Every structure is written in structure tokens, then in C-alpha cells.
Amino acid sequence: MSVIARGLTREYGGVNVVDGIDLEIKAGECFALLGPNGAGKTTTLRMLLGLTPPSAGEITVLGEPIPQRARAMRERAGIVPQFDNLDPDFSVRENLIVYGAYYGAGRRQIEARMDELLRFAELTERADDPIQGLSGGMKRRLTLARALVNDPELLALDEPSTGLDPQARQHIWERLHALRRRGKTLLLTTHYMEEAERLCDRAAIIDHGRIVACDSPRGLIEAHIEPHVVELRGDLALQWKDVALAGFRVEPVGETVLIYGQEREALLREIDALIGPGYLYRPASLEDVFLRLTGRELRD
Amino acid sequence: MAVIDHLRTAPRLSFRFIAVWLRNLKVWRKLMLPSLLGNFGEPVLYLIALGYGLGQFVGEIDGMRYMVFLASGIVCSAAMTGATFEALYSAFTRLTTQQTWAAMLAAPMNVDDVVLGEIAWAATKALINASAIVLVASVLGLVAGPQALLVLPVILLAGFAFAGLAMIITAISPSYDFFLYYFTLVMTPMLLLSGVFFPLSGLPDAVALGAQFLPLAHVVMLVRPLMTGGVVEMPLLHLAVVAGYAAASYWIAAALARKRLVR
Ligand SMILES: Nc1ncnc2c1ncn2[C@@H]1O[C@H](COP(=O)(O)OP(=O)(O)OP(=O)(O)O)[C@@H](O)[C@H]1O
Ligand SMILES: [Mg+2]
Numbered sequence: 001m002s003v004i005a006r007g008l009t010r011e012y013g014g015v016n017v018v019d020g021i022d023l024e025i026k027a028g029e030c031f032a033l034l035g036p037n038g039a040g041k042t043t044t045l046r047m048l049l050g051l052t053p054p055s056a057g058e059i060t061v062l063g064e065p066i067p068q069r070a071r072a073m074r075e076r077a078g079i080v081p082q083f084d085n086l087d088p089d090f091s092v093r094e095n096l097i098v099y100g101a102y103y104g105a106g107r108r109q110i111e112a113r114m115d116e117l118l119r120f121a122e123l124t125e126r127a128d129d130p131i132q133g134l135s136g137g138m139k140r141r142l143t144l145a146r147a148l149v150n151d152p153e154l155l156a157l158d159e160p161s162t163g164l165d166p167q168a169r170q171h172i173w174e175r176l177h178a179l180r181r182r183g184k185t186l187l188l189t190t191h192y193m194e195e196a197e198r199l200c201d202r203a204a205i206i207d208h209g210r211i212v213a214c215d216s217p218r219g220l221i222e223a224h225i226e227p228h229v230v231e232l233r234g235d236l237a238l239q240w241k242d243v244a245l246a247g248f249r250v251e252p253v254g255e256t257v258l259i260y261g262q263e264r265e266a267l268l269r270e271i272d273a274l275i276g277p278g279y280l281y282r283p284a285s286l287e288d289v290f291l292r293l294t295g296r297e298l299r300d
Numbered sequence: 301m302a303v304i305d306h307l308r309t310a311p312r313l314s315f316r317f318i319a320v321w322l323r324n325l326k327v328w329r330k331l332m333l334p335s336l337l338g339n340f341g342e343p344v345l346y347l348i349a350l351g352y353g354l355g356q357f358v359g360e361i362d363g364m365r366y367m368v369f370l371a372s373g374i375v376c377s378a379a380m381t382g383a384t385f386e387a388l389y390s391a392f393t394r395l396t397t398q399q400t401w402a403a404m405l406a407a408p409m410n411v412d413d414v415v416l417g418e419i420a421w422a423a424t425k426a427l428i429n430a431s432a433i434v435l436v437a438s439v440l441g442l443v444a445g446p447q448a449l450l451v452l453p454v455i456l457l458a459g460f461a462f463a464g465l466a467m468i469i470t471a472i473s474p475s476y477d478f479f480l481y482y483f484t485l486v487m488t489p490m491l492l493l494s495g496v497f498f499p500l501s502g503l504p505d506a507v508a509l510g511a512q513f514l515p516l517a518h519v520v521m522l523v524r525p526l527m528t529g530g531v532v533e534m535p536l537l538h539l540a541v542v543a544g545y546a547a548a549s550y551w552i553a554a555a556l557a558r559k560r561l562v563r
Contacts, residue, residue, distance in 0.1 A: 051406070051562075052562070053562060053563075071409075072408070074406070074408040079407075081403075081406060085398070085399035085400070087323075087398070087403065088398055089330075090327075098322075098326065099403070099407065101319040101322060102316075102407035103408060104316070104319070104408070
């Protein structure tokens with residue numbers, strides 16, 4: 001086991017923002033913490049990394065008790081924080097060298113890995129540029145490369161692709177896939193369902209500091225939602241938002257109406273007959289599970 | 301944990317702090333020249349303006365030219381200013397806007413290491429500033445002999461004390477404006493009452509007694525005889541006071557920084 005947490009709890013101002021979380025993450029697994037804003041993802045991650053002391057609960061990461069032996073554990077872990085904190089006084093290359101020194105690595109050791117890290121981040125051409133000139137995607141990639149200076153066994157990523165454009169996001173996902181193939185344990189938080197669905201073996205959906213469901217993305221979909229969905233948008237959605245269909249579940253979500261069914265043929269037959277063309281059919285996704293389990297009201 | 305629990309906990313010392321020190325050295329080297337000029341330009345200006353200007357009227361103090369008397373004081377005050385600015389403004393920037401500390405803490409680094417690294421760097425800045433002025437003073441013939449080199453280790457120790465005190469303020473400061481309190485309430489009185497510009501014997505007894513509690517006063521009492529060829533009286537006492545300030549301020553600053561960051 002890479003990560004074991006029991007009864008993990010953190011209280012701020014009289015509220016348990018993390019409220020009795022149990023987690024087990026296997027070595028080599030990719031695990032996602034999914035949750036809306038303020039669900040307690042960052043706080044959970046920080047407690048696992050020994051950066052925030054828990055109010056209650058027990059943690060073991062990479063075999064070390066946390067927070068007692070957090071330093072020893074962090075020598076074997078890499079961290080990508082929610083907000084980039086690259087060193088603005090240094091170039092891309094210097095950022096990697098200086099960060100390596102925080103792990104006790106000498107200049108030579110890092111120089112030996114420099115080309116590989118720069119290539120991984122696709123920043124070889126920008127190696128000597130100051131970081132102020134980098135795009136958001138480049139900064140994120142450099143932060144990821146920086147988390148790899150110590151060749152960690154476990155990588156913890158807090159919203160690795162939030163705020164990036166689709167290309168940059170694809171790029172990060174592709175990098176994370178490469179790390180998975182190398183056998184690294186990945187623990188990431190996200191509110192992009194697609195991210196969890198594509199990358200992760202298992203995901204825990206957390207809301208108000210509690211795990212409301214935890215399984216593989218497929219398993220979550222099978223357990224919590226009908227497998228087939230029809231989406232109505234725009235005028236169609238307005239027109240049909242109050243429709244009642246026997247044997248199907250109708251969910252208005254903002255400007256969209258979602259109609260869920262157990263069987264594809266039956267669902268489409270019904271919709272074709274009643275509504276006609278202009279709808280969108282898709283298989284159910286993690287997003288449907290997420291909305292179902294965490295509700296549809298806005299957070300924060 | 302409450303502040304008092306942090307204060308009861310001893311900082312955990314390790315050599316990790318060197319990485320923080322090296323980081324700051326690496327940044328400083330990029331801007332070495334302007335930084336050096338800025339840092340010792342002002343104290344040298346004080347030395348020359350006050351030394352020549354005021355010196356004409358003052359005549360001799362304790363059997364030495366005013367310029368000679370003043371040079372050793374300026375060495376000490378430049379060390380204090382250098383360490384203080386670094387541990388206040390620069391460290392606070394790395395703690396807040398730049399989030400450099402947060403990045404370090406995600407690596408296998410503790411708050412105690414980061415605070416010690418910052419203090420050690422600020423002490424180094426004090427040493428750099430003071431060395432530059434010792435050099436200028438010796439060129440101007442204001443230094444008695446090679447025993448003035450002993451000033452440097454004393455200044456390094458003093459740098460730890462001044463940086464530690466400033467780091468306490470940095471650790472609790474909500475913003476840059478807060479530093480003004482420290483300058484008005486601590487730095488300025490200390491600068492004026494420690495024997496930098498005139499001997500303590502000129503002060504009313506009560507004030508002179510109070511000045512005995514100021515670390516800068518003890519630094520001046522060590523540095524002045526070393527630079528002017530006199531005999532240091534009670535060197536161990538002065539060293540103990542300065543070292544005590546250095547150790548206690550580090551302890552307190554580390555505790556307050558832990559309180560701020562580990563939550
Ligand atoms: N240091 C702190 N002091 C007080 N409250 C805090 C602190 N850190 C987090 N909180 C509160 O705890 C709750 C959970 O915060 P957390 O950052 O863990 O959420 P999150 O799931 O990471 O959210 P987001 O998606 O916005 O990053 C929030 O309500 C937040 O305001
Ligand atoms: Mg967060």
C-alpha cells in the first residue's frame with residue numbers, strides 16, 4: 001500500500017472540512033480525489049503529505065507514519081501544488097537545480113537528469129528563459145518536472161490541469177500517462193471528470209469532507225447511474241424540462257435536460273417517438289455520477 | 301497547536317538549511333554589483349559626511365578622532381540594517397507573494413530549516429555589508445591593525461541576532477506596512493542608543509543602563525576596540541549577550557513561523 005488513511009479529520013473554525021476519510025491506495029495505482037470546490041480535496045492531500053496536521057486520524061504514506069516521518073516520506077514523493085509556485089528569480093533550468101538541492105541532490109546529480117526532465121516537460125528550447133515568459137501550460141509542465149527531480153515513487157498532484165487550455169490539458173494527461181506506465185503511484189485531485197475517467201484506476205468522490213463513493217470509474221458509473229443518457233439542449237430543453245417519462249429518469253441541469261435509461265434501444269425509441277430529432281445520445285459518464293452524488297447546487 | 305505549544309517546542313536543527321542559504325546566494329550573485337553598491341554606498345556616505353562634517357566640531361572622543369570612532373559604529377549599524385532588511389522585506393516576499401517557502405516545504409524541508417536558512421543568509425548579508433565598510437575604513441586609514449579582521453566573526457554572530465529578531469516580525473506580519481512598527485519602536489532607538497554615533501557615557505544614567513539590553517550596544521563594545529586597537533573589556537559577556545539574542549530569536553521566529561505555516 002502506498003497510502004493508508006483511517007478516520008482522517010480536519011477541523012477549521014469548528015467545522016470538519018475533512019470528516020472521517022478512509023483511503024487505501026495501492027503502489028502503482030492512479031487514484032483521483034473528485035469533489036466540488038471546498039469539498040476538502042486540498043486539505044486531504046496536504047494532510048497525507050504531512051503539510052497540515054490532522055485533527056484526528058491515522059496516516060501511513062510509503063510505509064512512513066505521517067506527520068511524524070513526513071520528511072523521510074517526502075524524500076520519496078513529488079508534489080504538484082494547486083497553484084504554481086515556481087521560483088521567479090530563476091530560469092527554467094535553475095528552477096530544477098535549486099529544487100533538487102532542496103532534496104539534498106548535488107548540482108551534478110541534477111545536471112545528469114536535466115536533459116531528461118527538460119525533454120519530459122518539453123522545455124528544452126526554453127531551458128534558459130526566465131519563468132515569467134512561460135505560458136500557463138509550460139509553467140504547469142515545469143512544476144511537474146520539478147516534482148520529478150528526486151525520481152519519486154509517489155506523485156501527488158493538486159488539480160494538475162485546472163486553468164489550462166484543452167491542448168495544454170491533453171499534454172499534461174499524456175505526461176501523466178507516461179508516469180503511470182513507469183509504475184509511479186499517482187494521487188491527484190480534480191474536478192474534471194474526464195481527467196479522472198481517462199487517467200485513474202479508482203476515484204473517490206468527496207463532498208463536505210466525506211467520501212460518498214469510491215470505485216473504478218466504470219464501477220462508479222455502474223453502481224450509481226443508468227448507463228444511457230439523452231441530452232436535450234437549448235429550446236428542446238426548455239420545452240421538455242418538465243416531461244415525465246415512465247421508466248426513465250429526467251434531470252434538468254441548468255440549460256440542459258438529461259434523460260437516463262437502463263436500455264439504449266428502449267430509451268432512444270421513446271425519445272424518437274416523443275421528441276423527435278435534435279437530441280444528443282451518449283453513454284453515461286463519471287460527470288453524471290458526480291452530479292447525482294454531490295447535487296446540482298452551486299458551491300462556494 | 302497554540303502559539304505557546306509551538307514556543308515550548310525546540311526547533312529541529314539540520315543541515316538542510318544550507319539549501320535555502322544557497323538559493324539566496326544564487327539570486328544575490330545575479331545582482332551582486334548593484335546590490336553591493338546600494339548596500340554600502342549609504343553607510344559610507346554617513347561615515348564621510350558625519351565623520352568630516354561633524355568631526356570638525358566634535359574633536360576627539362576617548363582619545364580618537366571622531367571619524368575613527370564613527371567608522372566602527374557604522375560597521376555595526378550597517379550589519380544590523382543589512383540583516384534586518386533581508387530578513388524583513390526579502391524573506392517576507394518569499395514567504396508571501398513568491399510562495400518560495402511553500403515550494404521548499406513541499407520538498408523534504410521543515411519550517412525550522414527554512415527559517416534558519418533565511419536567517420543564515422541575512423547574517424551573511426550583514427557580513428558582506430560590514431566587510432565592505434571595514435575595507436573602506438582601512439583604505440581611509442581608520443583601522444588600527446590586522447586585529448580588525450576579528451570583527452568579521454563578531455559581525456556574523458551579530459547578523460544572526462539581528463536577522464533572528466527581524467524574522468520574528470516577518471513570521472507574524474500581515475503585510476509590509478507592519479514593518480514600520482519595528483523600525484520605529486526597535487530599530488531607530490537601538491541605532492541611536494547603542495553607541496554608534498556617540499559614546500553611551502553621554503546619555504542619562506537610566507538610558508545608558510537600558511541600552512545595556514540592546515544587542516547592538518554589545519556588538520559596538522566588541523567591534524570598536526577591535527577596529528581602533530583598544531582592549532575589549534568583558535568579551536565573553538558581550539559575546540554571550542549577542543549569542544543569546546541569536547539563539548532565542550531563532551527559537552521564537554521558528555515557533556511563530558510554524559504557527560503560521562503548519563495548519
Ligand atoms: N487554512 C485554513 N483555514 C481555514 N479554513 C480553511 C483552511 N484551509 C481550507 N479551509 C476551508 O476548508 C474547506 C476545504 O478547503 P479545501 O481547500 O480543502 O477544498 P478543495 O476541495 O481543495 O477546494 P477547491 O476545489 O476550491 O480547491 C474550505 O471551506 C476552505 O475554506
Ligand atoms: Mg483545492
